Amino acid sequence: MDYKRDVIITEVCPRDGFQSVKEWIPTGTKVEIINRLIDCGYRQIEVTSFVHPKAIPQLQDADEVLKRIKRSKNVKLRALVPNVRGLERAIAAGVDKVKLMLSASDSHSLSNANCTTEQALERFTPLIELAKEKKMDVSGSISVAFGCPFEGEVPIERLTMICERYESFGVTEVSLADTTGMANPAKIKNTVRRLKESFPDFTFSLHLHNTRGMAFANAVAGYEEGIIHFDSSAGGLGGCPYAPGASGNIASEDLIHGFEEMGIRTNVSIDKVLDAAKYIQQLLPHAVDSFLLKAGKCSDLSAKPKGQKKVGV
Amino acid sequence: MDYKRDVIITEVCPRDGFQSVKEWIPTGTKVEIINRLIDCGYRQIEVTSFVHPKAIPQLQDADEVLKRIKRSKNVKLRALVPNVRGLERAIAAGVDKVKLMLSASDSHSLSNANCTTEQALERFTPLIELAKEKKMDVSGSISVAFGCPFEGEVPIERLTMICERYESFGVTEVSLADTTGMANPAKIKNTVRRLKESFPDFTFSLHLHNTRGMAFANAVAGYEEGIIHFDSSAGGLGGCPYAPGASGNIASEDLIHGFEEMGIRTNVSIDKVLDAAKYIQQLLPHAVDSFLLKAGKCSDLSAKPKGQKKVGV
Structure with a gap:
């Protein structure tokens, strides 16, 4: 196994992260965080969800946020849309x-x-x-693709059926989401292999949660099966609604750092992502959940001990 | 890649875990925890370290603990010894x-x-x-094998040199410890492959810390290179002295659950380990650090929703 292909990370903190934060994040703060993320080198950011304000009050200012952020031609902005009204808003927001x-x-x-x-x-x-009429790019996603918190195992036939339907709509970019962290590396490899065989023209991505500590292992398993597109969330924002207090989205800094340590290039600045994560941590200390915010990068070496402390062993 | 070989987990909570806990754990509590761990199905438990009491005050009652625990012929008890005095105590303790x-x-x-x-x-x-005179089995270990917090990269030649010296002592069971969580799956694969080529008669094991979120990925990488022996700590007890507050030892319940989910048998009862971890959590709530204690097993399904809640999306 060599690790020579670059990966492409989509930053989802402004959507999947923000929507899980209970306290109101002021519009200006959202804009500032997104602007910092735009500067990190990501090629794509999931900026918001155009849902009904009653469904997710936190994202009720989606239109305003989109107006105020600093656009960059290098960064595609993706938004979640649950219905025609949401799509209309997304189109209007550009x-x-x-x-x-x-x-x-x-x-x-x-x-x-x-x-x-x-x-x-x-x-x-x-x-x-x-979307076709308005020439808007459309991607698809499949939540609980690797396990359902109510039903357990999700048969591969369900995923195949859904991909066929996406294909019939002309949607061939599909995110496989491990929404409640039920995947494992063997399941990722089997599922990805079978879906890639059945849908060779699709671009699959992985949206991984670290609920049971396997997210990075799952990312590596996906990479080893040819996946190069991954979602992650700066500061690890975004929990698991079925296990309050448990980890949610894999933190962008953990995923990027891990890949880079393996020699896999992400073309995202880990230092800028860490700075953005620290900024988020200052504002929302209870919402962040990332290893690197606690431990730092592998390359952050400690000063060599000068006095040779006698520990008596 | 198939995942058919069983793995063998050595439980290290009573040594690597306890020694990192600042508050005094009474001897009786240590005995109770070890007894519960003995019941889990582990084939080996690292029960203590026979170090000078001033070096690690927490383990000063090692001899007494060994006297009082309930032995099982199915579970080998391993202890760390730093010097001849420690070895003498280990021999006396049986x-x-x-x-x-x-x-x-x-x-x-x-x-x-x-x-x-x-x-x-x-x-x-x-x-x-x-040890030879007393017919005591001896194993070796190498701390910071995958990276040093002061020096960074550890050249493979250092590991080879140390393994040669272990071999000269007749010690061919060697634990490679990622003491400060600086390994990654690519480094694990390269290092393990080269060491196994150079020392085909050795039994290597991996002692992994989750400092930067890669411990389970590293375990899988090691397994894929033929490693079947792993250390882990119930409740995830055991931190990282160079990054206070950061994660330390991979939790036994997370490692065992992850392997079992992949279809790799551990022959340890995940439910008993979880019970032991919950017991430890009650006594030392700030010392535990495990995903499963927060999220439960993948197989712990939620009740299906009865009323179909309208969320408005």
């Missing part, structure tokens, strides 16, 4: 790409979006039509 | 195996044991002689 979201299991879909997976797919039709 | 410890880098060795790596190796000679 994002570069929208992401559709559904759950691999009916139980999670009902819990999260009050509809079955099939109903979610049917609801995509008018969105796709409008 | 452990099954002793472990020698040194650091791969001079800086870490000077900081930790007040001697260079070469001096540490020289001090092993009388220990080896006494």
